[in-house]
Amino acid sequence: MNNSKQFARAFHRYYSQSATTAETAVGRKIQKLRETQRKFGIDDGTPVYIKSGISDKLLYHTTLALTAIGLGLSFETLYRITFKD
Numbered sequence: 001m002n003n004s005k006q007f008a009r010a011f012h013r014y015y016s017q018s019a020t021t022a023e024t025a026v027g028r029k030i031q032k033l034r035e036t037q038r039k040f041g042i043d044d045g046t047p048v049y050i051k052s053g054i055s056d057k058l059l060y061h062t063t064l065a066l067t068a069i070g071l072g073l074s075f076e077t078l079y080r081i082t083f084k085d
């Protein structure tokens with residue numbers, strides 16, 4: 001009988017703490033999301049796809065370069081197919 005009471009108390013204590021922890025974790029995530037939305041909502045003339053900093057700029061310019069290289073190679077292939085020597 002004593003073990004069942006201890007188990008019931010431990011069960012109740014565990015789930016009451018985990019609910020509180022989950023609420024604070026969700027609250028922190030919502031607060032961080034709001035800060036990010038505020039940061040991206042400021043009209044400072046910077047495009048949205050570059051607002052996160054150097055990593056966004058690097059990713060953007062790498063994408064542009066790879067697209068240009070791919071387009072150039074596509075035109076080269078079309079040229080070779082069209083004008084066979």
